[in-house]
Amino acid sequence: MLVAGAVALVASLIVGPAATAKSERQAAGTVIIGHDQEPVTLNFYITEGNAYTTSLAMNPVLASASVYNQKAKLVPFLVTAPPKLLKSNPLTVTFTYKPTATWSDGKPITGADFMATYRTIMNPNFDITSREGWEDIASIKVKGKTVTVTFKKGKSYAAWDALVAASPMPAHKVAGQNFNDLWRSSIDIASGPFKWVSWQKGTQMVLAKNTAFTAGPKAKVDRVVFRYIPSTPSLFQALQSGEIQVTEPQPQLQIVEIRKNSRFKVQSGPGYFWEHMDIQFGPKGHPALKQKYVRQALITGINRAQVRQALYVAPGLVGSAKELPVLQSHIFKPFEEYYQPNWKKWAFSQKKVISTLKGKGCTGGPSTPSAGNSAIWSCPGVGKLSFRFTTTSGNQLRALTFEIAQKQLKSVGIELLPRFGPAGQVFGQVLPSGDWDIFMFTWLGGPTSSATSFGLYGCGGDQNYMNYCNKSSSTLLQKAQFTPDPAARA
Numbered sequence: 001m002l003v004a005g006a007v008a009l010v011a012s013l014i015v016g017p018a019a020t021a022k023s024e025r026q027a028a029g030t031v032i033i034g035h036d037q038e039p040v041t042l043n044f045y046i047t048e049g050n051a052y053t054t055s056l057a058m059n060p061v062l063a064s065a066s067v068y069n070q071k072a073k074l075v076p077f078l079v080t081a082p083p084k085l086l087k088s089n090p091l092t093v094t095f096t097y098k099p100t101a102t103w104s105d106g107k108p109i110t111g112a113d114f115m116a117t118y119r120t121i122m123n124p125n126f127d128i129t130s131r132e133g134w135e136d137i138a139s140i141k142v143k144g145k146t147v148t149v150t151f152k153k154g155k156s157y158a159a160w161d162a163l164v165a166a167s168p169m170p171a172h173k174v175a176g177q178n179f180n181d182l183w184r185s186s187i188d189i190a191s192g193p194f195k196w197v198s199w200q201k202g203t204q205m206v207l208a209k210n211t212a213f214t215a216g217p218k219a220k221v222d223r224v225v226f227r228y229i230p231s232t233p234s235l236f237q238a239l240q241s242g243e244i245q246v247t248e249p250q251p252q253l254q255i256v257e258i259r260k261n262s263r264f265k266v267q268s269g270p271g272y273f274w275e276h277m278d279i280q281f282g283p284k285g286h287p288a289l290k291q292k293y294v295r296q297a298l299i300t301g302i303n304r305a306q307v308r309q310a311l312y313v314a315p316g317l318v319g320s321a322k323e324l325p326v327l328q329s330h331i332f333k334p335f336e337e338y339y340q341p342n343w344k345k346w347a348f349s350q351k352k353v354i355s356t357l358k359g360k361g362c363t364g365g366p367s368t369p370s371a372g373n374s375a376i377w378s379c380p381g382v383g384k385l386s387f388r389f390t391t392t393s394g395n396q397l398r399a400l401t402f403e404i405a406q407k408q409l410k411s412v413g414i415e416l417l418p419r420f421g422p423a424g425q426v427f428g429q430v431l432p433s434g435d436w437d438i439f440m441f442t443w444l445g446g447p448t449s450s451a452t453s454f455g456l457y458g459c460g461g462d463q464n465y466m467n468y469c470n471k472s473s474s475t476l477l478q479k480a481q482f483t484p485d486p487a488a489r490a
Contacts (some may be wrong), residue, residue: 029209029222034235034244036395037423038228039205042183042196045121045169048428050129050463052444056248057205057226059167063192063215065095066165072447074161078109078191078215083164086148090138091156091484095164097145101215103170104190109215111142114164116171126179130462132455132481133163158451158484167191193219204228230422232396239264250275250397250442256316270335272445274327275401277438282467284435288382293360296346297385298438300356301409303348311400330457331450338450338490353412357385365413377413386415387437390430393420398440431465439466450489454478 037053044054044062066074066082076082083095101109120126121134136155141148149164151157170189174182187196193216194207205226209219227244229235236254238244249255251268258264279289279298288294304326311317318324325334328341350369357365357377362385365377377385389406391398399420406416416438421430430436443456454477455461459469483489 029220030225031221031223031246032225032227032244034227034229034238034247036228036230036232036235036249037392038202038230040424040428042185042187042199043179045129046127046180047129047432048127051423051427052442053423057207058187058196060192060194060207060219060224061187061190061196061210062167062169064165064167065097066161068446074165078168083161087150089156090153091151091160092148093160093164094146094148096147097168098215099145101145101191102212103172104195104210104212106212107170107172108145109168109191110145110171111140111147112171113168114147115140115142116174117166117169120169120174120179123179130455132452132462133157133159136482154482156482156484158481158489159448160484162446162448162452191215193217194224197223202228230392230394232394250395251312251317252397253311253315253317253400270333272333272447272449273442274333274445275398275440275442276327277405277440278466279468280434280437280439280466281469282434284433285467286382286387286437288379288385289387289437291360291379291382293356294379294382294385297353297356297412297414298409299346300349301353301412301414302405303408305348306408307401307404310404311397331453332490333445338486350408350412353414357413366411369411371407371411373411373413375413376415384415385413386417388419389416389438389440390419390421390426390436391440392423392426394422401440434465434467450486451480451483454481 035053035056037051039049039051039054039057041049042054042058043049044058063078065076065078067077069075074082078097078101080096080098083093086092086094097109097111103109118134118137118140121128121131136151136157137149138152139150147164149160151160157163168191170191173189185199185201190196190210190213193210193213195210197206197208199205205228207224209222213219227238229238229244232249232252232254235244235247235249236252236258239247239258255266259266279295280286281290305321308321308324308326312324313321327334328343329339332339354366354369357379360379362377362379364375366373366375379385389402391402402416402418409416419436420426427441431439431441454474455463457464457468457473458477459471459474480489
């Protein structure tokens with residue numbers, strides 16, 4: 001819905017520890033990070049683990065072969081050098097894991113681990129979040145720590161560099177296991193600078209420095225504690241009291257006051273996060289949402305610029321509207337070269353909503369927009385325009401966004417009913433089930449989003465939880481998957 005850059009709040013050393021965290025804070029080199037969402041599982045490869053909070057905790061444990069730097073460029077981490085392109089068609093690439101890349105139990109990281117990763121991902125018995133790109137691999141050849149990947153002819157996967165940069169799975173740990181249940185509550189292996197120690201569900205997770213890690217810079221702290229605090233006010237109270245030292249929230253209103261406090265440092269900037277609302281097209285969604293005119297009424301009935309003004313500009317979270325443009329593209333972000341404001345044509349217009357619904361034979365709604373309206377439209381063959389609105393509970397920014405959208409749509413005769421729940425439940429169960437009408441959440445993309453959007457918006461895409469299907473768009477998105485040149489892809 002709006003481009004929301006990642007915001008990190010870092011408490012200075014003079015912040016005193018709270019009594020509840022005293023033992024943690026006295027430990028040398030311990031950092032306590034507050035987060036509003038808790039993982040469901042430690043396995044970020046499966047659907048239940050497809051959440052930023054899972055990756056935040058597990059990326060330092062199960063390291064990637066390459067990582068993005070501050071310029072959004074992939075740089076080697078577990079590999080000796082950037083992957084080398086051997087042939088363009090069929091696309092063939094090769095890479096080598098570092099001699100120093102080992103698992104925490106002393107076993108070397110080898111091509112066998114990449115092969116195990118491929119086989120696990122492609123196993124239809126496992127609930128893998130996405131097989132995009134992996135399903136286009138024709139063969140993998142392994143020789144010690146060197147891997148050569150050949151894609152199918154005509155399937156030159158555009159994001160191949162990000163694919164081979166994936167975190168390798170330990171072959172000796174995944175062999176013969178039900179991957180759906182592996183690492184659900186604990187993990188006894190690491191390839192990165194940290195290893196998992198404990199998880200007190202509902203409270204915190206603890207990581208410790210992996211002393212066996214020698215493939216890159218060693219961790220600068222001995223322990224990292226993730227403290228899970230789902231309530232936005234409570235999260236900031238914990239920061240103020242010293243119970244936590246760092247938090248990376250959405251741009252909540254409390255940040256305005258935090259900026260004024262010299263005890264804290266606030267870092268913010270543009271990122272590949274975007275908050276949005278998905279509309280359900282599947283059989284479990286409201287039948288009215290399958291009608292194009294109803295979706296257009298929803299889109300034009302919400303004043304996104306007003307949401308930005310009320311929640312970001314007016315409180316002082318950003319200096320001006322120019323600093324936070326309303327997102328007008330699903331594929332590119334405003335700071336990217338090929339961004340085009342394609343959504344701009346769906347401008348806010350309450351009069352247009354009412355005239356459109358009247359023109360389609362809908363009855364029972366208001367004749368003019370009114371803040372006090374209580375009349376809700378009912379449309380031929382699809383019933384009352386009353387929709388379930390799902391998002392995470394405890395998140396103040398999302399609750400306020402919902403309240404604004406609810407009031408705006410009610411004034412034109414469309415009803416939104418809150419269906420909020422814990423992050424683990426709504427993301428792990430409700431979202432993939434398709435049993436919702438409108439769902440507000442954040443997608444975390446990256447520099448490869450223009451090549452990997454088929455999975456989100458293509459017909460049958462493996463993360464297309466809203467079941468959207470436009471055959472023309474789907475064909476173009478699929479073509480983009482196999483167009484390596486960014487200009488041609490755009």
